[in-house]
Amino acid sequence: MRHVIIGTGPAGVNAAETLRKLDANAKITLIGGEREAPYSRMAIPYVLSGAISEAGTRLRQEPGYFDRARINVISGPVARVDTQHKAVELVGGNIVEYDRLLIAAGASPIKPHVPGLDLPGVHHCWSLADMRAIEDLAGKGDNVVLMGAGFIGSIILESLKSRGVNLTVVEVEDRMVPRMLDETAGALLKSWCESKGVSVRTGTRIEKVKSGTAEGLRVHLSDGAALDARLLVVAAGVKPNTEFLIGSGVETDRGIRVDARQQTSVPDIFAAGDIVRSRDFSTGRAAVMAIQPVAVDHARIAAVNMTGGAASYQGALAMNVLDTMGLISTSFGLCDGPANAQSAIALDAGAYKYMRLEFDGNVLTGAQSLGLPEHIGVLRGFIQSRLDLGGWKERLAENPLRLAEAYVGIMNGV
Secondary structure: OEEEEEOOOHHHHHHHHHHHHHOOOOEEEEEEOOOOOOEOHHHHHHHHOOOOOHHHHEOOOOOOHHHHOOEEEEEOOEEEEEOOOOEEEEOOOOEEEOOEEEEOOOEEEOOOOOOOOOOOOEEOOOOHHHHHHHHHHOOOOOEEEEEOOOHHHHHHHHHHHHOOOEEEEEEOOOOOOOOOOOHHHHHHHHHHHHHOOOEEEEOOOEEEEEEOOOOOEEEEEOOOOEEEEOEEEEOOOEEEOOHHHOOOOOOEOOOEEOOOOOEOOOOOEEEOOOOEEEEEOOOOOEEEOOOHHHHHHHHHHHHHHHOOOOOOOOOEOOEEEEEEOOEEEEEEEOOOOOOOOEEEEEEEHHHOEEEEEEEEOOEEEEEEEEOOHHHHHHHHHHHHHOOOOOOHHHHHHHOHHHHHHHHHHHHOOO
């Protein structure tokens, strides 16, 4: 059996390893889009901050690991998938034939339609090549602008600040991490970053970028200001890598549609990771959930089914945990709450502590928090289990910080 996997990130690597465990005789080929050993993109900011070395981004550290596992790793990128002849065509014309195909090609950063984003000194923070360029341009005392304060942007923010740069963050929305935090929590996170020496401009758009200044770049903002910078890092979101599937018959809709077996609309083709629209636990609807544990689950289930097994994906809880210069923020499930939800809020702005719970009847359906990491496990457990809170619902509505007490009480029938 010839198993081919497009993508060498966590989903692709875990799928290959699962396939090898389940089929000792299979021919397994991993196709990467870069001429790099398989690595984790989420580790890149930690190299920039000095927490790990570049080697620490590699998904498997042991020399010769993939050779010993009899997993063939080759470089693409992929030009197209010929489903009629069961072949993957690489840029340059090479052909890789398959019996079963897994698409785990991930996502790519979005480049907004802003004049000047193709200038030298403008980079994403997505690849190892990006990281190396940023290391050269983001030294102590250098002026750096970060475009975007979403989840990924806020991770990059910390790594840039740790390098001693003078950092300005420009976010078009009215708050930081707008898809994760409400107005109160987003404003607190902004205040926290400013207290750490980061300039944060929310509700502001980068209109154009020009070159020729002493530092290299001049970044023009929608409020009329202009910032001189040696480096502009663009973190304006990502999009699934589905372009090479045009004409293949694989159904896409802002990501690849799959069934519970992770199979696409084309027989013998499966998909996993950030490129997939799969079941959201809270809504039951299909959504892209760009979370590494979800990608690994997808990969395992796809690999089982690619080898003739019967595994089914039950859906994932939307969740984010973000550490921004020591302040931990979280969101779980329906964190904004449906129209009929009841919300409960606890706020200590001076201590940067915030908790918001969302209830549907006696069930906790969503939550977000700031500065309260001790509640992460209980929040996730309550939401995923859909536990009936009984009389504790009203007590939590009065004081959302009694979560641990509620858990103990419910488990003991109190």
